[in-house]
Amino acid sequence: xxxxxxxxxxxxxxxxxxxxxxxxxxxxxxxxxxxxxxxxxxxxxxxxxxxxxxxxxxxxxxxxxxxxxxxxxxxxxxxxxxxxxxxxxxxxxxxxxxxxxxxxxxxxxxxxxxxxxxxxxxxxxxxxxxxxxxxxxxxxxxxxxxxxxxxxxxxxxxxxxxxxxxxxxxxxxxxxxxxxxxxxxxxxxxxxxxxxxxxxxxxxxxxxxxxxxxxxxxxxxxxxxxxxxxxxxxxxxxxxxxxxxxxxxxxxxxxxxxxxxxxxxxxxxxxxxxxxxxxxxxxxxxxxxxxxxxxxxxxxxxxxxxxxxxxxxxxxxxxxxxx
Numbered sequence: 001x002x003x004x005x006x007x008x009x010x011x012x013x014x015x016x017x018x019x020x021x022x023x024x025x026x027x028x029x030x031x032x033x034x035x036x037x038x039x040x041x042x043x044x045x046x047x048x049x050x051x052x053x054x055x056x057x058x059x060x061x062x063x064x065x066x067x068x069x070x071x072x073x074x075x076x077x078x079x080x081x082x083x084x085x086x087x088x089x090x091x092x093x094x095x096x097x098x099x100x101x102x103x104x105x106x107x108x109x110x111x112x113x114x115x116x117x118x119x120x121x122x123x124x125x126x127x128x129x130x131x132x133x134x135x136x137x138x139x140x141x142x143x144x145x146x147x148x149x150x151x152x153x154x155x156x157x158x159x160x161x162x163x164x165x166x167x168x169x170x171x172x173x174x175x176x177x178x179x180x181x182x183x184x185x186x187x188x189x190x191x192x193x194x195x196x197x198x199x200x201x202x203x204x205x206x207x208x209x210x211x212x213x214x215x216x217x218x219x220x221x222x223x224x225x226x227x228x229x230x231x232x233x234x235x236x237x238x239x240x241x242x243x244x245x246x247x248x249x250x251x252x253x254x255x256x257x258x259x260x261x262x263x264x265x266x267x268x269x270x271x272x273x274x275x276x277x278x279x280x281x282x283x284x285x286x287x288x289x290x291x292x293x294x295x296x297x298x299x300x301x302x303x304x305x306x307x308x309x310x311x312x313x314x315x316x317x318x319x320x321x322x323x
Contacts, residue, residue, distance in 0.1 A: 006199065007199050007200065007201070007202050008186075008190070008198045008199060008200060009187075010185040010186060010200055010219070011183075011184065011185050011186070011187065013183060013185070013216070013219060013220065013223075016183035016184055016185055017183070017184050018181040018182060018183060018184070019155070019156040019181060019182070019184050020051075020156070020178075020179065020180060020181040020182070021153065021155070021156055021159050021177045021178045021179075021182070021213075022049075022050055022051045022120055022121075022177055022178070022179055023051050023054075023156075024156035024157075024159050024160055025050070025051060025118065025120075025159060025163070025175075025177050026050070026051030026052055026053070026054030026055055027051075027054055028159070028160045028163050029041060029052070029054070029055045029088060029163070030054060030055055030058045030059065032163060032164070032167055033055070033058075033059055033062060035167075036086065036167055038084055038085050038086050039062065039085075039086050039088065039167070040062050040063075040064060040080060040085050040086070040087050040088065041055045041056070041062065041063050041064065041087075041088050041090055042064045042066050042073050042076060042077055042080075042087050042088070042089055042090065043056070043063065043064070043065055043066060043090040043091070044066055044067070044068060044069070044070050044073055044089075044090065044091035044092075044095060044096075045065065045066070045067050045068045046090065046091055046092060046095075046120070047063075047065070047090060049092070049120065049121070049179075050090045050091065050092070050118070050120040050121075050177075051120075052090035064076070070091055070095045070096060070099045070100040071099065071100045071102070071103050073089065073091070073100070074089070074100045074103035074104055074107065074108060074115075074117075075103055075107055077089060077108070077113075077115045078103070078107040078108050078111070078113050078115065081108075081113040081114045081115050082113065086114055086115075086116065086167065087115050087116065088116045088118060089115065089116065089117045089118055090118055090120070091118075091119070091120065092119065092120055092121045092133060092135075093119035093120065093121060093122045093135035093138050093176065094132065094133060094134075094135045094138075096117055096118075096119045096138075097119060097135065097137075097138040097141055097142060097174075098135075098138075098141075101141065104117065104145070104172075105145060108172050109145050109146065109147055109148055109172050112147050112171050112172060113171075113172060114170050114171060114172070115172050115173075116166050116167075116173050116175065117172070117173065117174045117175065118175045118177055119135070119138060119174065119175070119176050119177060120177045120179065121133055121135075121177075121178075121179045122135055122138070122152075122176040122177060122178055122179075122212070122263070123135065123176075123178060123212070123213075123263035123264065124136075124263050124291075124296055124301075124304050124305070124308065124310065125178060125179060125180050125263070125301045125304070125305075126179055127179055127180070128298045128299065128300070129298065130296070130297060130298035131295040131296050131297060131298075134295070134296040136264060136265045136291045136294075136295065136296070137264070137265050137267075137268070137269075138174075138176065138264070139152070139176070139240055139262075139264050139268070139269040139270065140264075140265065140267060140268030140269050140272070142174040142240075142241075143240050143241040143268075143269075143273065144268070147171060147172060148172050148173070148174055148241065149166075149169065149171065149172070149173040149174070149194060149239070149241060149242070150173075150174045150176075150239065150240040150241045151166070151173065151174065151175045151176065151194075151238060151239055151240075152176045152211045152212035152237075152238055152239075152240060153175075153176075153192065153212065153238050154185060154186070154211075154212060154213060154215040154216065154236055154238060155182060155183065155184045155185050155186055155213070155216075156184050157184055157186040157187065157188055157190050158186050158190055158192050158238055159175075159177070161190060161191055161192035162175065162192040162238065163175070164192075165192055165193070165194055169194060176212060178212070178213050180301070182213045182216060183216050185200075185215075185216065185219070192238060194239055194242065195239050195242035195243070195244060196238075196239065196244055196247075197235050197236065197237045197238075197239075197244035197247035197248070198235070198236040198237075198238065199233065199234070199235055199236075199247065199251070200215070200219060200234040200235070200236055201219070201222050201232060201233055201234035202233055203222070203230075203231030203232040203233045203255070204231050204233075204254060204255060205225075205230045205231045205232060205255060205257070205323065206225070206230065206231075206232050206233070206255050206257040206258070206259060206319045206322060206323065207232070207233040207234075207235060207251035207252060207254070207255040207257065207258045207259070208221060208222060208232050208233065208234045208235070208258075208259050208260075208261060208315060208319065209234075209235045209237060209248065209251065209258060209259070209260045209261070209270070209274055210234065210235070210236055210237070210260070210261040210262065210270070210315075211236065211237045211238065211240060211261075211262050211270045212238075212262065212263060213263070214261045214262050214263045214310065215234070215236045215261075217261065217305075217310065217311060217312040217315060218234050218236070218261050218312075218315055219234055220312035220315075221261075221312040221313075221315035221316040221319065222234050223312075224312060224313065224316040225316050225319055225320070228320070230319065230320070230323065232255075232319060233251050233254065233255055235247055235248070235251045237270065240269070240270060240273060241273075243273055243277060245277050245281060248274055248277050248278065248281075249277070249278070249281050249282045252278055252282045252284040253282055256284060256285070257284070257285050257286070257319070257322040257323070258274065258278065258284050258285070258286035258287075259286065259287045259288075259289060259315060259318045259319045259322065260274050260275075260286065260287075260288045260289060260290070261289040261290070261310070261315050262289070262290045263290070263291075263310055264290055264291060265290060265291040265292075265293065266288040266289075266290040266291065266292060266293075267293060269290060270290070271288030271289075271290055272288075274286070275288070285322055286322075287318040287319075287321065287322060289309060289310065289314055289315050289318055290309075290310070291308060291310075292308075292309065294308070296308065
């Protein structure tokens with residue numbers, strides 16, 4: 001049997017400070033740029049929302065405003081990458097992954113250029129912007145693209161460490177960034193590794209595998225289950241591709257039951273990736289929490305999480321259904 005990974009300690013949820021990933025992204029870009037003189041930021045006229053404006057104010061000569069022309073922006077980024085720059089893209093997920101998909105595929109992914117694509121306002125919690133801005137399928141698209149590293153951090157500290165790793169990695173990368181402030185569960189010394197999962201809880205009754213800030217709700221679900229005498233493992237996967245197959249198999253082998261949780265469609269995202277992995281390596285009973293082949297709507301966050309089945313309660317109920 002595959003060995004269980006070491007448990008990574010987290011800040012208790014009740015004590016966790018709040019920080020928006022988009023704010024952490026904008027500030028850490030400035031830090032990285034002072035270390036890497038070849039780093040540039042290209043923005044699609046959304047800097048005040050993505051918080052690329054933090055970078056613009058600090059280093060205006062290295063900020064390129066490309067306007068509402070995302071396809072052109074990706075083409076310019078490809079050109080800059082061919083002459084040694086490291087372009088970081090700033091725009092919303094739906095405008096990046098869908099509107100400019102052909103450019104990503106043909107001029108960045110196929111020649112394997114060193115472009116860092118950052119999709120802001122990811123998932124369901126986009127401040128009442130509605131279905132046009134709630135991206136439910138971006139992970140399915142990007143993880144299917146050959147050579148595309150796909151990263152979904154859980155909090156601001158993991159995001160900063162992931163950005164460090166992105167600068168060290170040569171090749172196309174997609175980073176999914178949320179809008180709203182969320183709990184910081186990792187300490188400042190937390191180290192992200194490309195392709196490495198993080199075991200946050202170790203229980204033998206059921207395994208919860210999650211990604212991004214949905215991991216916060218996975219931890220809350222584990223607490224709900226513990227109150228009912230059910231011991232849950234929580235495996236956080238900050239990298240959807242490459243996937244930590246060994247960690248997934250270890251949790252499945254230990255618990256015999258898996259629930260996946262993601263702020264994304266269950267078709268082709270984390271749930272699909274885990275199901276593919278287990279079907280091939282360790283067939284296991286499982287349930288997938290996520291968007292059920294629907295688009296969203298404009299509404300308050302808590303309402304959306306409940307209506308579309310992404311809350312901690314829904315994760316816990318799915319786990320109980322497997323018992």
